[in-house]
Amino acid sequence: MSADSSTATQTVPVLVPTPSPEPYTYALGEGMQAGPGTIVQVPLGPRQVPGVVWNGAGEDAAVDPKKLRPVTAVFDCPPLTGDMRRFIGWVARYTLSAPGMVARMVLRVPAAFEPEPPVPGLQLTERRPDRMTAARERVLALAGESHPMAWTRSGLAHAAGVSLSVVDGLTKAGAFEEIALPPQPVVAAPDPAYGAPDLHGEQAQAARMLTDEVAAHTFSVTLLEGVTGAGKTEVYFEAIAAALAAGRQVLVMLPEIALTQSFIDRFEARFGAPPAPWHSDLPPKTREKVWRQVAEGSVRVVAGARSALFLPFADLGLIVVDEEHDAAYKQEDRVYYNARDMAVVRAKLAHCPAVLVSATPSVETRHNALEGRYRHVRLPRRFADAALPDVALVDMRKSPPARGGFLSPVLLEAMAETLQRGEQSLLFLNRRGYAPLTLCRACGHRFACENCSAWLVEHRFRGQLQCHHCGHHEPVPEACPQCGTFDHLVACGPGIERIAEETLAHFADARVIVLSSDMVGGVKRLRLEMEAIAKGEADIIIGTQLVAKGHNFPLLTLVGVVDADLGLANGDPRAAERTFQLLSQVTGRAGRTGRKSHGLIQTYQPEHPVLKACADGDLEAFYAAQIAERKRGAMPPFGRLAAIIVSANDRQSAEAHGRALRAAAPASGDIMVLGPAEAPLALVRGRHRFRLLVHGSERADMQAYLRAMIAAAPNPRGSVRVAVDVDPQSFL
Ligand code: ADP
Ligand code: ZN
Numbered sequence: 099m100s101a102d103s104s105t106a107t108q109t110v111p112v113l114v115p116t117p118s119p120e121p122y123t124y125a126l127g128e129g130m131q132a133g134p135g136t137i138v139q140v141p142l143g144p145r146q147v148p149g150v151v152w153n154g155a156g157e158d159a160a161v162d163p164k165k166l167r168p169v170t171a172v173f174d175c176p177p178l179t180g181d182m183r184r185f186i187g188w189v190a191r192y193t194l195s196a197p198g199m200v201a202r203m204v205l206r207v208p209a210a211f212e213p214e215p216p217v218p219g220l221q222l223t224e225r226r227p228d229r230m231t232a233a234r235e236r237v238l239a240l241a242g243e244s245h246p247m248a249w250t251r252s253g254l255a256h257a258a259g260v261s262l263s264v265v266d267g268l269t270k271a272g273a274f275e276e277i278a279l280p281p282q283p284v285v286a287a288p289d290p291a292y293g294a295p296d297l298h299g300e301q302a303q304a305a306r307m308l309t310d311e312v313a314a315h316t317f318s319v320t321l322l323e324g325v326t327g328a329g330k331t332e333v334y335f336e337a338i339a340a341a342l343a344a345g346r347q348v349l350v351m352l353p354e355i356a357l358t359q360s361f362i363d364r365f366e367a368r369f370g371a372p373p374a375p376w377h378s379d380l381p382p383k384t385r386e387k388v389w390r391q392v393a394e395g396s397v398r399v400v401a402g403a404r405s406a407l408f409l410p411f412a413d414l415g416l417i418v419v420d421e422e423h424d425a426a427y428k429q430e431d432r433v434y435y436n437a438r439d440m441a442v443v444r445a446k447l448a449h450c451p452a453v454l455v456s457a458t459p460s461v462e463t464r465h466n467a468l469e470g471r472y473r474h475v476r477l478p479r480r481f482a483d484a485a486l487p488d489v490a491l492v493d494m495r496k497s498p499p500a501r502g503g504f505l506s507p508v509l510l511e512a513m514a515e516t517l518q519r520g521e522q523s524l525l526f527l528n529r530r531g532y533a534p535l536t537l538c539r540a541c542g543h544r545f546a547c548e549n550c551s552a553w554l555v556e557h558r559f560r561g562q563l564q565c566h567h568c569g570h571h572e573p574v575p576e577a578c579p580q581c582g583t584f585d586h587l588v589a590c591g592p593g594i595e596r597i598a599e600e601t602l603a604h605f606a607d608a609r610v611i612v613l614s615s616d617m618v619g620g621v622k623r624l625r626l627e628m629e630a631i632a633k634g635e636a637d638i639i640i641g642t643q644l645v646a647k648g649h650n651f652p653l654l655t656l657v658g659v660v661d662a663d664l665g666l667a668n669g670d671p672r673a674a675e676r677t678f679q680l681l682s683q684v685t686g687r688a689g690r691t692g693r694k695s696h697g698l699i700q701t702y703q704p705e706h707p708v709l710k711a712c713a714d715g716d717l718e719a720f721y722a723a724q725i726a727e728r729k730r731g732a733m734p735p736f737g738r739l740a741a742i743i744v745s746a747n748d749r750q751s752a753e754a755h756g757r758a759l760r761a762a763a764p765a766s767g768d769i770m771v772l773g774p775a776e777a778p779l780a781l782v783r784g785r786h787r788f789r790l791l792v793h794g795s796e797r798a799d800m801q802a803y804l805r806a807m808i809a810a811a812p813n814p815r816g817s818v819r820v821a822v823d824v825d826p827q828s829f830l
Contacts, residue, residue: 108125108163109124109166110132110138110151110152111151111152111154112149112152113149113150113152113198114201115149115198115201115205117199119197121152121198122140123161124140124168125164125167130172132151132169133151133177134151134180135177135178135183137172137173137175138150138170139171139173141170146170149205150186150204175213175390176393176395178410179411182204182410182411188443189433189440191801193435194805195432195433207389209382209386210389213281214390216279217250217279217280218250218251218277219248219250220248220249220251220254220276220277221249221277222242222274223274226238227272228271233260233264234264236259236260237254237264240254241274248277251266251269281387283396283397284374284387284397285373285397286371286372287398288369288373289369289370290340292369293367293368294368295368300478300479301329301332301477304475304477308333308334308336308337308453309339311473312344312416312451316451317445317446317450317451317452318451318452319451319452319473320454320474321455321463321475322454322475323457323459323477324477325457325477325478325486326457328477328478328480328481329481330477331361331364333477334418335368335369341450342399344415345413345415347398347414348415348417348418349399349407349414349417349418350401350417350418350420351401351402351403351404351417351438352401352403353420353426354424354426354644360628361420374388374392374399375388376400376403376406377402378403378405388409392411393410394412404427404437411448414448414450415450416450416452417444417453419437419441419452420455421456422456422459423458423460423679425828428828430828434821434822434824436825436827438454438460442454457686458678458679461675461725461734465725468725486715487657487688487689487697489696489699489712489713489715490698490699491662491699491712492509492704493702493704494506494700494701495702504600505525505600505604505658508698512656513605513638513658517605519655521653521655521656522634522638522651522653523637523638523639523654523657523658524638524639524640524651524657525597525601525638525658525660526641526642526684527594527597527641527664528642529555530555530557530593530594530615531557531564531566531593531594531595532555532556532558532596533555533556533591533592533593534555534591534593536587536589538581538586538587540578540583541580541581543578543581547567549567549570549781550779550783551779551780551782552779554570554572556593557571557595558596561573562574567779567783568782568784575587592660594612594641594642601638605638610637610638610639610640611630611638611639611640612640613627613628614641614642614644615642624644632652634652634653639651639654643680645684646684653693654687655693655695656695656696657685659684659685659700662709663701663702666709670829671731678708678720681699681712699712699713707720707723732795737795738795738796738798739791740794740824740825741789741792741822741823741826741829742756742789742790742792743788743820743822744774744814745818745821746786746816746817746819747784747817748786751786751816751817752787752788752818753774753776753786755812755820756788756790758812759774759808759811759820761811762810762811764803766798768798768799769803770792771793771807772790773789773791774789774790775788777789777830785817785819804824
């Protein structure tokens with residue numbers, strides 16, 4: 099960092115991580131160099147903050163430079179590339195966020211702006227000590243063989259199996275000189291030729307189409323579609339290999355952190371080194387190293403969550419978005435963005451290909467592929483002999499569960515048979531805890547969260563009632579707080595804990611594992627449990643949507659979906675799509691290694707077209723129906739949606755501001771505003787919420803409209819907050 103001293107002569111616009119709509123202008127001290135993209139430190143109020151030198155003129159550009167505050171320091175860090183800066187601007191415009199708030203996502207690791215300190219090291223010289231010992235001989239022999247002939251002190255002692263004092267003695271005698279080693283790479287360089295597989299005909303053809311895109315060095319989008327187990331990962335690994343061979347960097351996006359371990363192991367087996375990881379749970383030192391080495395171009399492949407999109411790649415050659423349909427790609431906090439869509443934009447600005455991967459693509463992506471806007475590469479068959487499971491619907495009206503239970507005799511029998519064969523069953527229910535609602539049988543009192551409009555979920559294992567929205571929890575009381583009656587509380591409906599209880603009542607000797615994201619022990623425990631399952635150390639697995647993804651369980655041959663109606667009933671326009679994707683993914687877990695396998699989907703509405711499509715595995719019929727329906731309703735991708743969420747500490751202020759926004763909506767033939775309506779989740783963490791839905795035609799300039807609407811409305815006052823969600827995924 100070079101410190102400022104002299105009088106200011108030049109000015110620069112600097113984008114700082116705040117909600118300000120424009121960069122601020124700072125004076126640049128004499129001798130300071132700071133072209134666009136340079137990361138600098140500037141004063142902001144009483145604080146020092148990092149910022150990026152921006153293009154064009156900043157606010158106050160006309161002010162006399164002598165009156166401006168000076169740039170405090172210029173970091174010794176590669177500047178953000180032009181395409182990264184354009185990306186920040188693009189995301190800000192599209193999501194109606196302040197560019198500074200988008201830049202904030204890039205500048206989150208300030209410790210990485212300074213170069214990593216060099217590591218002290220030793221290098222062999224020509225001089226040899228007068229006195230030799232066996233230990234000294236070993237050290238010198240080892241050091242003489244190695245390439246390059248530079249070691250860390252402890253690394254050398256360890257490798258030679260001697261104490262540090264032996265190495266120090268040799269250094270003193272002049273056999274080694276002390277040098278500065280470059281900082282350790284956070285991961286070794288992947289080798290594109292390391293574990294190349296033998297791809298069979300269709301796979302090889304698909305891989306060639308992707309590697310051609312990589313070689314073309316231009317923007318393109320390809321949908322790589324194929325049933326689970328078809329080898330999509332193997333195929334896109336070839337595209338990664340091609341980008342690596344061309345000397346470029348690769349970003350692989352994955353929706354779920356808990357699953358990255360199995361991905362990382364697989365990547366390492368293919369490329370001889372793991373990818374650099376990127377997600378919110380990374381230790382700070384690793385974060386710093388990854389950020390810095392990505393900026394310098396020495397990290398070649400990053401596997402990360404959606405925030406990896408904001409890493410400052412030096413030379414991006416390929417972006418892969420695995421499970422592109424996954425809802426986890428949507429961020430709904432501060433800057434609302436869909437990382438899948440923004441990945442396509444990033445690729446476009448970086449002039450590199452994007453590959454979207456899924457067994458059940460989003461309706462939008464599939465439509466783009468069918469229309470020829472995206473290339474469509476398909477892998478229709480499972481690899482080797484692995485057959486897709488037979489999937490059947492269980493009509494719960496015809497084979498109802500026993501009183502108080504949730505598992506039908508059909509499913510229980512299939513579980514018994516699977517157990518007998520020594521194979522595994524998976525019961526899937528997307529509901530954590532024991533029961534989603536607790537009520538008092540005497541007075542009808544229902545236990546609700548005091549901060550949110552949500553029922554408290556009983557977690558029997560912990561003896562708690564929990565709110566899944568704000569985290570509020572309280573012990574399960576012995577008596578009803580309303581009427582005081584003892585022992586009259588009843589659990590309504592099932593959560594996975596309750597399904598586990600029912601399972602154990604039927605199969606007392608079975609080894610049952612319950613998996614959910616809020617499990618005690620977190621991600622680490624989850625990983626261990628998954629490994630145990632893969633090794634066959636469980637008979638029955640009961641889990642939430644977490645188990646739907648990733649992982650190969652070779653012994654798994656039966657998947658039971660406890661309540662398929664759950665996802666279809668929540669009033670979300672994407673409910674059908676989500677249910678189809680989830681159920682396909684869950685049932686796709688079974689039979690991945692050639693054994694005969696089954697999926698049983700419990701439902702009270704077996705005639706529902708989405709469930710029928712799941713049972714028939716009729717992807718084409720499903721997408722055709724969905725696309726027709728979206729077209730009729732002018733829903734995305736045939737129309738555009740944005741949500742405006744107004745929240746406040748009191749209901750009245752939220753509603754009043756919602757109305758003011760509505761009143762400020764310009765008249766338009768292309769765009770319609772609905773609401774404000776109280777949000778389905780009307781109260782979250784003590785904040786009252788109202789929603790407006792803005793629905794436009796395919797051609798509508800949604801962003802311009804929203805901007806005009808917000809500008810014409812009064813500024814939010816007091817506790818009122820306005821959030822804009824372009825292309826909303828959630829309607830709660
Ligand atoms: P997908 O990503 O489509 O679900 P994967 O790439 O995970 O499929 O492949 C499924 C399984 O088959 C994996 O265990 C993978 O290693 C194996 N596999 C797929 N293609 C090949 C191949 N050509 N050679 C060896 N193993 C393969
Ligand atoms: Zn709550």
